[in-house]
Amino acid sequence: MKKKKAIAMSFNWIFAIxxxxxILFLAIYGASKFIQTSEKTIYTETAASLISxxxxxxxxxxxxxxxxxxxxxxxxxxxxxxxLSNQPFGKQTIAFSEQxxxxxxxxxxxxxxxxxxxxxxxxxxxxxxxYVFTKPFFMPFKITDIVIVLPDSDTYCFYDxxxxxxxxxxxxxxxxxxFPNESERCEGINVCFDIGRECDIKxxxxxxxxxxxxxxxxxxxxxxxxxxFSSPDIYECNIKRIKNKFNELGKIYxxxxxxxxxxxxxxxxxxKLASVIGEIENSRDLIMLYxxxxxxxxxxxxxxxxxxxx
Amino acid sequence: xxxxxGRLKIQVHKNFRKFLVxxxxxxxxxxxxxxxxxxxxxFLFFILVGMFVLTLMYMNIHEDATRIxxxxxxxxxxxxxxxxxxxxxxxxxxxxxxxxxxxxxxxKSYENFWPFSSLKVITFRGFGKSENELVECNFANYPDCDLxxxxxxxxxxxxxxxxxxxxCRKEYENGYTFDKCELAKLIGGTELKGVEx
Numbered sequence: 001m002k003k004k005k006a007i008a009m010s011f012n013w014i015f016a017i018x019x020x021x022x023i024l025f026l027a028i029y030g031a032s033k034f035i036q037t038s039e040k041t042i043y044t045e046t047a048a049s050l051i052s053x054x055x056x057x058x059x060x061x062x063x064x065x066x067x068x069x070x071x072x073x074x075x076x077x078x079x080x081x082x083x084l085s086n087q088p089f090g091k092q093t094i095a096f097s098e099q100x101x102x103x104x105x106x107x108x109x110x111x112x113x114x115x116x117x118x119x120x121x122x123x124x125x126x127x128x129x130x131y132v133f134t135k136p137f138f139m140p141f142k143i144t145d146i147v148i149v150l151p152d153s154d155t156y157c158f159y160d161x162x163x164x165x166x167x168x169x170x171x172x173x174x175x176x177x178x179f180p181n182e183s184e185r186c187e188g189i190n191v192c193f194d195i196g197r198e199c200d201i202k203x204x205x206x207x208x209x210x211x212x213x214x215x216x217x218x219x220x221x222x223x224x225x226x227x228x229f230s231s232p233d234i235y236e237c238n239i240k241r242i243k244n245k246f247n248e249l250g251k252i253y254x255x256x257x258x259x260x261x262x263x264x265x266x267x268x269x270x271x272k273l274a275s276v277i278g279e280i281e282n283s284r285d286l287i288m289l290y291x292x293x294x295x296x297x298x299x300x301x302x303x304x305x306x307x308x309x310x
Numbered sequence: 311x312x313x314x315x316g317r318l319k320i321q322v323h324k325n326f327r328k329f330l331v332x333x334x335x336x337x338x339x340x341x342x343x344x345x346x347x348x349x350x351x352x353f354l355f356f357i358l359v360g361m362f363v364l365t366l367m368y369m370n371i372h373e374d375a376t377r378i379x380x381x382x383x384x385x386x387x388x389x390x391x392x393x394x395x396x397x398x399x400x401x402x403x404x405x406x407x408x409x410x411x412x413x414x415x416x417x418k419s420y421e422n423f424w425p426f427s428s429l430k431v432i433t434f435r436g437f438g439k440s441e442n443e444l445v446e447c448n449f450a451n452y453p454d455c456d457l458x459x460x461x462x463x464x465x466x467x468x469x470x471x472x473x474x475x476x477x478c479r480k481e482y483e484n485g486y487t488f489d490k491c492e493l494a495k496l497i498g499g500t501e502l503k504g505v506e507x
Contacts, residue, residue, distance in 0.1 A: 012341060012345075015342070015345060016345070019345070019349055023352065023356075026356070027356070030356075030360065034363070037367075038367075041367075041371060041374075045374055045378065048375075048378045048382075049378060049381070051382065052378070052381045052382045052385050055382070055385035055386055055388075055389050056385060056389065058389040058392055058393065059392075086422055087419075088419055089419070089422075089423050115422060115423055115424075115425075116386075116423050116424055116425070141394065142394045142397070143394060144394065248417075248419055248420075249394055249395065251413075252395065252410050252413045252414065252417075253410075255410075255412075255413035256407075256409045256410050256413060259409040259412065259413075259449075259452070259480070260409060260480045260487075263480040263481060263482040263487050264482045264487055265480060265482075265487055304487070305486075305487070306480070306486065306487035306488050306489065307480075307487050308399055308400075309399070310399060
């Protein structure tokens with residue numbers, strides 16, 4: 001009988017231990033999954049809220065706008081660009097995560113789509129502050145505002161930059177962009193306009209391209225800022241998206257020509273405009289259109305009073 | 311064997327009304343049964359709590375998604391008039407070019423560009439009219455119409471946010487072409503997800 005009682009006790013204990021361990025395991029697993037999901041939800045919400053902050057940066061009549069966004073912890077932002085989905089405009093996504101324990105980052109949140117903005121930045125940026133500035137892009141009418149996102153962890157040192165670029169960037173009061181003299185020392189990503197220097201980013205103004213990470217990306221107008229501050233992949237993707245937006249706007253302007261013809265405004269730029277609507281392969285193709293675009297602009301400027309198209 | 315049979319007989323007889331189970335087995339079985347019931351109860355309790363928490367979380371996610379979508383709609387609507395698709399010639403601020411707007415009507419490509427579930431413009435002559443009385447704009451009746459429907463995804467639950475704008479178009483009178491502007495209302499809709507009508 002004693003032996004039997006001992007067996008009964010040990011069975012109870014074994015049973016309790018096994019089920020206890022099982023319940024504990026389930027509880028810990030459930031709690032960790034719950035925390036992970038909550039964290040991911042918060043990160044996704046943060047990314048979504050961040051996109052709303054880009055809207056007030058629409059330039060309208062301004063030549064550029066800038067502001068900074070601060071975060072409580074060191075944060076990481078993941079950007080992607082895809083010109084093939086959401087045709088014809090393509091889309092970008094932004095995902096967010098922040099440091100949790102020590103220097104470890106939490107699992108990144110869900111990617112939130114950006115369909116009506118053109119964000120030029122690197123694929124992954126990291127910092128406690130983000131500097132965001134916008135520049136309008138004309139070709140020859142306004143196509144969009146290009147949004148440049150810079151983290152506080154990346155310092156840019158501009159050498160021998162033209163006065164126009166220096167004035168434009170200094171006017172935005174961005175703490176991470178410096179224009180050092182020969183005597184001053186600047187540690188960071190070197191951007192050079194003088195071909196003789198050894199630099200991370202070289203700008204060839206006459207040829208209209210920027211050399212970065214062993215790749216050439218071509219620019220016109222204010223796209224130079226996108227070419228300097230974003231990764232070549234995101235830049236090329238956004239160029240295709242911008243060209244697609246140009247195509248859609250071109251169609252709208254072609255329709256507008258038909259409307260204003262009813263009001264004694266015979267716009268002559270229709271055929272020229274129609275000829276530049278089409279797809280491009282890369283940024284080099286975009287600058288090939290530059291001459292035709294100049295022609296369109298000069299025709300529009302010559303239009304009779306009250307009849308200009310844009 | 312005889313002894314065992316006898317004992318068994320006695321026990322069987324003794325426990326006849328108690329489901330024919332030996333005493334020493336009954337105690338163990340009862341304990342296992344108790345524990346099994348307890349386990350099932352504990353599991354059920356945790357599952358119920360988990361479901362309750364998930365429901366709350368799910369509701370919050372929907373609410374947050376709607377709040378963020380509304381914030382985006384609000385911030386977009388106030389800046390939309392200055393976007394290249396709408397902006398007037400000579401870059402007047404908060405001004406929509408009617409001659410471009412009519413071209414946007416029914417243009418499917420823009421349905422997934424802006425963060426709105428619907429995008430409409432009501433002209434000044436449409437103010438105060440009921441929805442049925444509004445005359446929809448198209449190339450044939452423009453500018454003698456009340457409502458430009460850029461697109462409408464026809465979602466079940468929608469909250470509209472509007473912003474007053476200047477709606478301008480080219481007019482020709484006495485040999486002059488000029489911009490004629492009037493007050494209008496730009497309306498952007500946000501889909502309310504997970505909200506019962």
